[in-house]
Amino acid sequence: MAEEVTGSSPPAKSQGRRRGDGIFRSMTTGSSLAIVVSIGLIGLFLLIQAVPSLNANNINFFTSPEWSTGDVGNLRFGIRDLLVVTVLSSLLALAIAMPVAMGIALFLTHYLQPKFARPFAYIIDLLAAVPSIVFGLWGAKVLGPSLEPIATFLNKNLAWIPLFSDGNVSLSGGGNIFTAGIVLSIMILPIITAVSREVFRQTPVMQIEGALALGATRWEMIRTTVLPFGRSGYIAGSMLGLGRALGETVAVLIILRSATSSSTFSFFDGGYTFASKIASAAPEFSEPLSTGAYIAAGLVLFLFTFAVNALARYVAGRGKAKAS
Amino acid sequence: MTATLTDPNRPAQTPAFQKISPGRQFKNYLAMSLMGLAFLVAVIPLVWLLFTVISKGYSALLSGDWWGKSLKGVLPEQFAGGVYHALYGSIVQALVCAVIAVPIGILAAVYLVEYGNNGRFARITTFMVDILSGVPSIVAALFVFALWVTTFGFETSAFAVSLALVLLMLPVVVRSTEEMLRLVPDELREASYALGVPKWKTIVKIVLPTALSGIVTGVMLSIARVMGETAPVLVLVGYSRSINFDIFSGNMASLPLLIYNELLNPEEAGQLRVWGAALTLILLIMFFNLVATVISRFSAIKTK
Known part of the structure; x- marks a missing residue:
């Protein structure tokens, strides 16, 4: 890395402290501090405003699938279903996006000639430029209906697997976790690809050439050098993608159909994720206690993504330490 | 043989x-x-x-009205009106956000590269920037709602949206600026110090101008990113079918919000507006991306 760039120090100190330096230094430190503090404030404010509602809650917050916040005197809200829908859709997205992203990253770094790799990578990056509401629109109006036959087929033939059993919404129109997961997988593909591409590219040339010189085919070379070298970066990138999928709001909100009964742990369920539940109720945020229920859900989502992102960083940092 | x-x-x-x-x-x-x-x-x-x-x-x-008219007085089934009001909202909210986020982001990046020395506080800041870049937009929106509306008692407005967008834009600006500042050759700094120029002046007059094009590219990309955000506008501002220039009060439309609201309109005209607004939003984002690419292509830092 280029950290050494900062190594040189100015002569100013030997001539006594100058006022300009002091002011500028504190401005930059203050800005950094603002960022650090804002993260703390997010957690703090959500917590402060969630606690009164959590205290007024009449059912278990973690294990109940019920969500009714209309009557302030009798708040009943639990996140079980939100958690199930969020985790199911995100994991489905991850399961689809991880292998595809690895394929693309390897294709771009070790198969394509460098002069084509750049425009091809740009095409993948274009996916990241499409706003989530447009993904939602497309998923709900175009992709969902076209996936309906596939969903019906899976439901009919693989119903013995709980994930493919009958859900709590009808299959027609595709307003289920299956569609949402596929759209989410497309949305997180660019970030996983971008991170993996970076680490795959940094594979030591000596190792690559060594493998090829020993007679390895290109695939064997990749399996023995590139993949072990890039594994932690690839996992870290996938975790970042997972973080995105967990917090994605409006695409899921548009795609998923609301369900009357509680979740059945199936891909063909409808319902809400944390994020889409909050967004769906946003126009009615007036009563502090019922708003607090949604803020509690937001707090859980925040802690969830915090953990996933911190883990991603940890994995990436460990991989970097091993490589150097 | x-x-x-x-x-x-x-x-x-x-x-x-x-x-x-x-x-x-x-x-x-x-x-x-x-x-x-x-x-x-x-x-x-x-x-x-x-x-x-x-x-x-x-x-x-x-249609001629698309870019120059709002949807004021347009009936749901009527093929008329445009997205002028939403275009204004999208651009103004992103620009107000940039005005707040860009200085903070650049200064924080300067701290990380020039003052941090990879010390404890610099590492904490880098970690928090990473975490901030992973904060879901709906959480940022909820936080601003809890702070701005519930605690301070202000009404929901376009400015509140901009505040939420600041949280989403900051990490992108910090990251890209940091990367660019690290590319500035050390020789430039040393030459400046050798002439007796104080550190802050070296940064402002030498380091930042050298990295300027890269920084501007990063800013453009971050603006493009926040323009597509829908969650903050859903939570923090109401939808309006007519133009509202005031960012501190009243409802204000933006392209994502217009799409979300017109989705409920089953008429053919409403559907056309939905897809038209989606295309407009993509074009707007592509425009900022393109500007970023052009700037970075024509003025890359000469490292050697």
């Missing part, structure tokens, strides 16, 4: 290299085709999505 066989200097002949066994060859080709396939699998939804949006939305953009 025998002479050539015993000659120790003879070059290796074909039997010296063994052919790759069919099994290994097959695996090699299989892996290659799977990777090419993975790329195609990713391109299909992109093309499909863009094709859908363009084919369903382009006719809306061709």
Whole structure:
């Protein structure tokens, strides 16, 4: 890395402290501090405003699938279903996006000639430029209906697997976790690809050439050098993608159909994720206690993504330490 | 024959290299085709999505009113009006956000590169920037709601949206600026110090201008990113069908919000507006991306 760039120090100190330096230094430190503090404030404010509602809650917050916040005197809200829908859709997205992203990253770094790799990578990056509401629109109006036959087929033939059993919404129109997961997988593909591409590219040339010189085919070379070298970066990138999928709001909100009964742990369920539940109720945020229920859900989502992102960083940092 | 066989200097002949066994060859080709396939699998939804949006939305953009009129007084089933009000909202909210986020982001990046020395606080800041970049937009929106509306008692407004967008834009600005500042050659700093220029002046007059084009590129990309955000506008501002210039009060439309609201309109005119607005939003984001690419292409930092 280029950290050494900062190594040189100015002569100013030997001539006594100058006022300009002091002011500028504190401005930059203050800005950094603002960022650090804002993260703390997010957690703090959500917590402060969630606690009164959590205290007024009449059912278990973690294990109940019920969500009714209309009557302030009798708040009943639990996140079980939100958690199930969020985790199911995100994991489905991850399961689809991880292998595809690895394929693309390897294709771009070790198969394509460098002069084509750049425009091809740009095409993948274009996916990241499409706003989530447009993904939602497309998923709900175009992709969902076209996936309906596939969903019906899976439901009919693989119903013995709980994930493919009958859900709590009808299959027609595709307003289920299956569609949402596929759209989410497309949305997180660019970030996983971008991170993996970076680490795959940094594979030591000596190792690559060594493998090829020993007679390895290109695939064997990749399996023995590139993949072990890039594994932690690839996992870290996938975790970042997972973080995105967990917090994605409006695409899921548009795609998923609301369900009357509680979740059945199936891909063909409808319902809400944390994020889409909050967004769906946003126009009615007036009563502090019922708003607090949604803020509690937001707090859980925040802690969830915090953990996933911190883990991603940890994995990436460990991989970097091993490589150097 | 025998002479050539015993000659120790003879070059290796074909039997010296063994052919790759069919099994290994097959695996090699299989892996290659799977990777090419993975790329195609990713391109299909992109093309499909863009094709859908363009084919369903382009006719809306061709009407004369689209860019210059709002939807004030337009009936749900009426093919009239435009997205002028939403375009204004999208751009103004992103710009107000940039005005707040860019200085903080650049200063924080300057701290990380020039003052932090990879010390404890610098590492904490880098970690928090990473965490901030992973904060879901709906959480940022909820936080601003809890702070701005519930605690301070202000009404929901476009400015509150901008505040939420600041949280989403900051990490992008910090990251890209940091990367650019690290590319500035140390010789430039040393030359400036050698002339007795104080550190802050070196940074402001030498380091930042050298990295300027890269920083501007990062800012453009971050503006493009926040323009597509829908969650903050859903939570923090109401939808309006007419233009509102005041960012501190009243409802204000933006392109994502217009799409979300017109989705509820089952009429054909409403659907056309939805796809038209989606296409407009994509074009707007592409525009900022394109500006970023052009700036970075024509003025990259000369590292050597």
